Amino acid sequence: MSNIRTTGKKSSNTLVRDLVNVGIFAALYVVLAGIAASVGFIPAFIIVSTFMVSLVTSVPLFLFFSKVERPLLCCTLLCGFFGVLMVFTGHGISISAIGIVLGIVSGLCLKVFHKSFMGCFLANVTISFLPSSMMIPLWSSTEEYLAYCSSVCDAAYIAHLNELSSSYWPLIGLFVFGALGAVIGGFIARRMMKKHFERIGLVR
Numbered sequence: 001m002s003n004i005r006t007t008g009k010k011s012s013n014t015l016v017r018d019l020v021n022v023g024i025f026a027a028l029y030v031v032l033a034g035i036a037a038s039v040g041f042i043p044a045f046i047i048v049s050t051f052m053v054s055l056v057t058s059v060p061l062f063l064f065f066s067k068v069e070r071p072l073l074c075c076t077l078l079c080g081f082f083g084v085l086m087v088f089t090g091h092g093i094s095i096s097a098i099g100i101v102l103g104i105v106s107g108l109c110l111k112v113f114h115k116s117f118m119g120c121f122l123a124n125v126t127i128s129f130l131p132s133s134m135m136i137p138l139w140s141s142t143e144e145y146l147a148y149c150s151s152v153c154d155a156a157y158i159a160h161l162n163e164l165s166s167s168y169w170p171l172i173g174l175f176v177f178g179a180l181g182a183v184i185g186g187f188i189a190r191r192m193m194k195k196h197f198e199r200i201g202l203v204r
Helices: 002-041 049-067 071-088 094-112 117-127 129-133 142-149 155-164 169-192 194-200
Strands: none
Touching: 002 049, 002 071, 049 071, 049 117, 049 129, 049 169, 071 094, 071 117, 071 129, 094 117, 094 129, 117 129, 117 169, 129 169, 142 155, 169 194
């Protein structure tokens, strides 16, 4: 009986630590993503803004992956939190559903590959699609999205967004650049935190 109680207490403690890590890294991800995405306010850099977001958030995400004991739950919560927050800032409700799906997929990557570098790498690339997905309404609900942006952006910027919406290539570019930033950021994270990852078994 004492072993059962001890195991239950340990499980409870790890759950609390996981939830704390979700809160800390979700807040950090939102702040870093917001700062990096600000380059998108320069019309010429809209498409590459997702590259910057993925690049600067890769190291924190790798550290997050290495700390959590329940990757499926934690990734789902982190991405879901981001999606819900974006809904409250005026983006479509679809971003919350996309966040949950991407969170589940990234968590599965960590579980299948046992939080190895490959698992972290794939999870990071998966999450890179989250900020890119925020722009989908520009193509799926163009008028509503432009009306929303007109309250915070000038006419020249809105005109540029309207021009982008005339073709799906910019949307594809957002996802491609986001994934590219995650790929480069993943290798940077591995190099920067090599000793830490070796100690916990993420680098072999």
